[in-house]
Amino acid sequence: MFEYRGFHLDSVRHMQSIDEIKKFIDAMAILEFNKFHWHLTDDQGWRFECESFPELNSKAAVRPYSDFGKNYINEPYGRVYTRDEMREIVEYCAAKGIDVVPEFDMPGHSSALLSVFPDISCTGNEVKIKTHQGIFSDILCPAKKKTYEVVTRILDEFLDIFPGEYIHIDGDETPFTRRKECPECRQKMKELGIEDHAEYQNIFMNRIIDYLESRGRHCIVWNDSAKGKNLDKRAVIQYWKENDRAGVDFINSGGKSILSPFSYCYLDYDYDITPLNRVYSLRAGLPGLTDAGRKNIIGIEGTLWTEYIDNDRRLEELAFPRIIAVSKAALGENQKPYGEFLKSIPEIKSRLGDIAFGDEKLWTKTRLSMPAGWLRFVKNNYSKEYIINQLTHKE
Numbered sequence: 001m002f003e004y005r006g007f008h009l010d011s012v013r014h015m016q017s018i019d020e021i022k023k024f025i026d027a028m029a030i031l032e033f034n035k036f037h038w039h040l041t042d043d044q045g046w047r048f049e050c051e052s053f054p055e056l057n058s059k060a061a062v063r064p065y066s067d068f069g070k071n072y073i074n075e076p077y078g079r080v081y082t083r084d085e086m087r088e089i090v091e092y093c094a095a096k097g098i099d100v101v102p103e104f105d106m107p108g109h110s111s112a113l114l115s116v117f118p119d120i121s122c123t124g125n126e127v128k129i130k131t132h133q134g135i136f137s138d139i140l141c142p143a144k145k146k147t148y149e150v151v152t153r154i155l156d157e158f159l160d161i162f163p164g165e166y167i168h169i170d171g172d173e174t175p176f177t178r179r180k181e182c183p184e185c186r187q188k189m190k191e192l193g194i195e196d197h198a199e200y201q202n203i204f205m206n207r208i209i210d211y212l213e214s215r216g217r218h219c220i221v222w223n224d225s226a227k228g229k230n231l232d233k234r235a236v237i238q239y240w241k242e243n244d245r246a247g248v249d250f251i252n253s254g255g256k257s258i259l260s261p262f263s264y265c266y267l268d269y270d271y272d273i274t275p276l277n278r279v280y281s282l283r284a285g286l287p288g289l290t291d292a293g294r295k296n297i298i299g300i301e302g303t304l305w306t307e308y309i310d311n312d313r314r315l316e317e318l319a320f321p322r323i324i325a326v327s328k329a330a331l332g333e334n335q336k337p338y339g340e341f342l343k344s345i346p347e348i349k350s351r352l353g354d355i356a357f358g359d360e361k362l363w364t365k366t367r368l369s370m371p372a373g374w375l376r377f378v379k380n381n382y383s384k385e386y387i388i389n390q391l392t393h394k395e
C-alpha cells in the first residue's frame, strides 16, 4: 500500500458545486484514498479567494466566454471558492482521513494571475484570462522581485486555509520564449552562469520549494521540472509525462515521486482511449527505475481534468469505475486477475451510493480501440476553427 493515494480534480476549467465535491470525497474515503488534490488556478480562471489581492476574486476568476472546442458558451464563467467553502472542504476531508493538496499553478498556466499582475510577466504587457485550452507564452518572470512578493503572499494564504503536508506548485508546460527575449532574465542567467533554460526555470521552482519547506510543507511538482537537473530533491515529482529519463534519474538519485502516467491515470479521456483494464494494469514501475529508485515511489494518483467536462453526470461517468482501479493500484491490490476485479465492481458500486458509472460495454477494450477513440474524442470535442487555432498557437 502506498502512503500517498490521490485523486485530482480540476475545478478551474469547469467548477463543481461544494456538494458535488463532497460526493467525490465520500467515494474517495470508501475507496481508501487519502489525498484530494484540488486544482484551483490556471490560465482559464482563478478559484482561490484571496484577501491580499481582491482583484483575483473578480477579474481573474471570470473568463468572458468559454471556447472548449464544440462546447462554446458565450457568457461569462467562473467565480472563486470562498475561504469558508474551502475550509468546509478541508474539514469534510479531515473527518474522513483525507488531506487536501491544493494546487497553485506556477510559473506557467498563470494567465488568470497575470491578468491582474501583468508586471510580473517577462514583457509586462497586458495578459488576458484564457477562454480555451492551451500552453501559453506569458508566464511568471523569475528575474523580477515582485514575482516572489506576489506569489509568496498568496502562498501564505494557501497555508492558512490548507493545513496539509503538501502544496502542489506545478512547474509544467512552461514555454521559454519570453524569457529568451527578456532583458532581466538574460541578465539573471548571466549573473548565475546558467545557460540552460530548464535549469533557470528551477531557480524559480527551488526558491518557492525552499520558501514552503521553511514553513514546514513539502512541494509537489509535475515531472516536467526534472528536466533541469538542479531540481531541489525535497520536492516530490508527479510523474505524468511517460518515458521521461530525467524524471527517472531524479527518482533513482533520491527524489520522491507520485505516479500518474498519462496513458493510465488521466481519467478525462474516453474509455476507448483509456479503458478500465488499462487503468487496472498500472504497476509501480518505470523503465530504468533501480531497486533504490523503486523505494522512492510514494504514491499513485488519478487525475480528472475538466476542459471537456461541464456537468456532474459526465464527471462521474468518466471517473467511475476507473477511479476504483486507481485505488486498487494505490493500495497494491491490483495483482489479482482483471476478471476477478470486474466481478468485485457491483459490490463496490453498491457501497458508493448514488454515483453515475460509465457504460459497462465500454469498460474493457484492447489497445486497438485507441486510434478510433482518439478520432472520436477529437470529433466530439473539437470544431474545425478550434483545431486551426490550436495548431497555429493563436492565443
Ligand SMILES: [Zn+2]
Pocket (backbone or CB within 6 Å): 121, 122, 141, 142, 143, 178, 179, 182, 183, 184, 185
Ligand atoms: Zn523575464
